[in-house]
Every structure is written in C-alpha cells, then in structure tokens.
Amino acid sequence: MPGFGIGLADAYIPLLNLITMEKVLVIGATGQTGKRVIEILNSSESFKPIAMIRKEEQKEIFDDMEVETVMGDLEKEVDHALKGIDKVIFAAGSGGDTGEDKTISVDQQGAIKVIDAAKKAKVKKFVMLSAMGADDPSQHKKLEVYLEAKKKADEHLRESGIPYTILRPGALTDDMGLAKVKLAEKLNEQGEISRDDVAFLLVMSLADPLVKNKTIEALEGKESIKSAIIEASR
Numbered sequence: 180m181p182g183f184g185i186g187l188a189d190a191y192i193p194l195l196n197l198i199t200m201e202k203v204l205v206i207g208a209t210g211q212t213g214k215r216v217i218e219i220l221n222s223s224e225s226f227k228p229i230a231m232i233r234k235e236e237q238k239e240i241f242d243d244m245e246v247e248t249v250m251g252d253l254e255k256e257v258d259h260a261l262k263g264i265d266k267v268i269f270a271a272g273s274g275g276d277t278g279e280d281k282t283i284s285v286d287q288q289g290a291i292k293v294i295d296a297a298k299k300a301k302v303k304k305f306v307m308l309s310a311m312g313a314d315d316p317s318q319h320k321k322l323e324v325y326l327e328a329k330k331k332a333d334e335h336l337r338e339s340g341i342p343y344t345i346l347r348p349g350a351l352t353d354d355m356g357l358a359k360v361k362l363a364e365k366l367n368e369q370g371e372i373s374r375d376d377v378a379f380l381l382v383m384s385l386a387d388p389l390v391k392n393k394t395i396e397a398l399e400g401k402e403s404i405k406s407a408i409i410e411a412s413r
C-alpha cells in the first residue's frame with residue numbers, strides 16, 4: 180500500500196498546526212502585561228491570540244501584528260467576545276488612578292461577568308492575573324478594596340467549574356524578565372516580579388496539565404520558570 184510521501188507531510192503539517200491552534204482571548208490586551216502576553220502568544224505555534232479591545236483606535240496596533248481583535252468592555256455585555264474561544268487570559272484592571280467604583284465594576288464585576296460568559300462558551304481553561312494579598316485583603320489596608328475585588332473574582336472562578344489557574348504576583352515592574360521566579364501557594368514574603376516573567380507564567384499556565392486548578396503566588400527568584408511551574412503543578 181503506498182504511504183504518504185514526505186513532500187505531502189511537509190505540506191500538510193504546517194496546515195495542521197493552524198487547524199489545531201487554540202484560540203486564546205486576552206482581556207486587557209492593550210495593558211502593559213497584556214501586550215507582552217499577545218506578543219508571546221503570537222509567536223507560538225499552539226495558540227492564536229484574540230485581543231479584546233474597547234476603543235476602535237486600538238485595533239491598528241493589532242492589525243499591524245496580524246492579531247485578531249474583538250470589541251468588548253468589562254462594564255458592558257461581553258458574551259459575544261467568548262464565542263468560539265478555547266482559553267482565556269484575564270490581564271485587565273481598572274488601574275490605580277480610578278476610584279473604588281471602577282475597582283468594583285471592572286476588577287470584580289467585570290471579571291465575574293467574563294467568567295460566567297466563559298462557562299457558557301465552554302472555555303477549556305481560564306488563567307486569571309490576580310494579585311498577591313488577595314487571599315487576605317484586611318492585612319493590606321491601603322489596597323483592601325482592590326484586593327477584596329480580586330478575591331471575589333478569584334472565588335467566583337474557583338466555584339465556576341472551569342479549569343483555572345490563578346496567578347498572584349507581587350508588585351509588577353518593567354525590568355527585563357530573567358525567566359527566574361519563585362512560586363508557591365503561599366510565599367509569606369513580599370516583593371517584585373517583572374511583567375515579562377508574569378506574561379510568560381500566564382501563557383505557560385494555558386497548557387492543560389500545568390498548574391491546573393491552582394492558585395499560586397509569584398515573585399522574582401532563582402528557579403527557572405519552566406521548573407518552577409512544573410513543581411507548582413504537583
């Protein structure tokens with residue numbers, strides 16, 4: 180029986196990669212961490228990023244990168260953005276310059292809305308960028324409202340039944356990522372981590388068996404991201 184010629188396989192395998200690529204909705208795609216996530220996903224062979232944006236003028240930068248976009252605002256209806264999506268990375272936030280009303284409507288209610296829409300759309304994994312301290316907001320008086328909002332969103336995700344990873348980094352920096360981190364369910368210390376490394380951790384968390392249904396704190400450290408994330412998955 181004639182087998183497939185090598186030439187045929189060469190022609191089809193790249194096509195197969197395109198077919199099996201998982202569509203990842205990035206919420207907060209224009210943000211400092213979200214942009215990094217988009218870049219990593221866009222150079223991957225396993226994932227196809229879809230950038231959720233809320234202003235028409237934000238489309239151009241993604242068009243230049245040949246990244247698909249979908250319009251969506253966390254303070255409005257979001258169900259349409261989840262249609263046909265395999266996995267989600269939530270890296271949005273109202274930021275430190277807005278009031279408590281936006282913290283509740285974006286970081287808490289907006290996230291909850293996306294989680295509910297993701298459940299309806301049968302999303303296979305939801306990776307949440309949370310924050311260190313969200314396990315016990317009362318310990319951080321200045322950030323209590325924000326951390327309480329993150330905690331409620333995280334709890335909603337855990338209870339949703341969607342396979343998840345909740346990443347809780349320390350203070351984010353724009354330092355160059357060295358791909359060396361420290362991860363644990365509870366680190367019992369404060370510190371920093373670069374947005375580069377956080378973006379890598381978020382993308383690696385998309386892989387199904389890794390850090391599945393885990394909540395992990397993250398700081399810069401000495402262990403390679405790869406071995407730290409495998410260790411944190413046990």
Ligand SMILES: NC(=O)c1ccc[n+]([C@@H]2O[C@H](COP(=O)([O-])OP(=O)(O)OC[C@H]3O[C@@H](n4cnc5c(N)ncnc54)[C@H](OP(=O)(O)O)[C@@H]3O)[C@@H](O)[C@H]2O)c1
Pocket residue numbers: 206207208209210211212213232233234251252253254270271272273274285289308309310311347348349350351352374
């Ligand atoms: N800063 C820290 O030290 C720290 C520490 C731990 C965890 N975190 C978490 O990490 C997240 C990402 O940090 P970052 O510095 O990368 O954030 P960032 O640059 O402030 O980006 C925030 C993103 O959220 C989007 N966004 C805001 N309101 C929205 C809405 N109503 N609908 C849809 N998208 C909306 C923004 O979109 P636009 O461009 O349209 O405004 C932007 O893409 C933070 O939000 C925070 O929850 C931060």
